[in-house]
Amino acid sequence: MRFDLLTLHPELVRSPLEHSILGRAQKAGLIQAQVHEIRAFGRGRYRQVDDSPYGGGAGMVMRVDVVHDAIKSVAAEGARVILMSPGGVRFTQAHAKRLSALPQLIFVCGHYEGIDARIEQLVDEELSIGDYVLTGGELAALVIIEAVARLVPGVLGNEASSADESFSNGLIEYPHYTRPRDYEGMEVPEILLSGHHAEIERWRLAQSKARTRARRPDLLPEGGK
Ligand code: ADE
Numbered sequence: 001m002r003f004d005l006l007t008l009h010p011e012l013v014r015s016p017l018e019h020s021i022l023g024r025a026q027k028a029g030l031i032q033a034q035v036h037e038i039r040a041f042g043r044g045r046y047r048q049v050d051d052s053p054y055g056g057g058a059g060m061v062m063r064v065d066v067v068h069d070a071i072k073s074v075a076a077e078g079a080r081v082i083l084m085s086p087g088g089v090r091f092t093q094a095h096a097k098r099l100s101a102l103p104q105l106i107f108v109c110g111h112y113e114g115i116d117a118r119i120e121q122l123v124d125e126e127l128s129i130g131d132y133v134l135t136g137g138e139l140a141a142l143v144i145i146e147a148v149a150r151l152v153p154g155v156l157g158n159e160a161s162s163a164d165e166s167f168s169n170g171l172i173e174y175p176h177y178t179r180p181r182d183y184e185g186m187e188v189p190e191i192l193l194s195g196h197h198a199e200i201e202r203w204r205l206a207q208s209k210a211r212t213r214a215r216r217p218d219l220l221p222e223g224g225k
Helices: 010-018 020-027 064-074 093-099 117-121 138-149 159-164 197-215
Strands: 002-007 032-037 079-090 104-109 125-128
Touching: 002 010, 002 064, 002 138, 010 020, 010 032, 010 138, 020 032, 020 138, 032 064, 064 104, 064 117, 079 138, 093 138, 104 138, 125 138
Parallel strands: 002 032, 002 104, 079 104, 079 125
Antiparallel strands: none
16 A cells, blocks of 8 residues: 655654654555655746735645646556645544555645645545644644554554454453553452453453443444433
8 A cells, every 4th residue: 555645844754654663564565655745846946836825815825736736746546635634524543444445545735824725626535633723734644644554454463453442343442451460559450360251351341331431422322322
């Protein structure tokens, strides 16, 4: 699977793509992540990428032709083009799963006051990572790349770990413990030391449900009511 990130700030995103899970997955040939500087497609001697808004107002707007050229330069057959924007659809684990089956994802990361609105007609979808505003789409795109890449077969190494975790079954994950058994009076739940696998499974499911009810009732059917 291939990820292409279009940005005005390539240095902002390079390091996270080269380390840990994403770095390892690239070395293993399971994914490819490429960063492309939008300025390379800028206009004129100064490679201008933005201009003042029609209708007036503060700030600059990224030019649609420049961004479209950047997209066209990387898009292969079957590519999905994703515009990062706080006004997009909120990204969830279900999106991560759907996107992880595609051959190529292209992330368009805007800055300034945004990109000329005609870009919306030239991308496949618009995603937000949450109800807050970042200065650009770069960190948001990294979040999505990380969430998607770890679902690509082989990337996590241990396939069981992505099947078991929070959200994959619609619930928050149960708590994990390791040594020491007693840490400053906080003890590991007795059941986990019992060796009764079926009971441990039951306890874990109950913990998942209780945590979901307490912290994220919105994940339960009818909001947990
Ligand atoms: N760009 C700025 N804020 C963003 C957000 N919350 N999600 C995605 N892209 C963004």
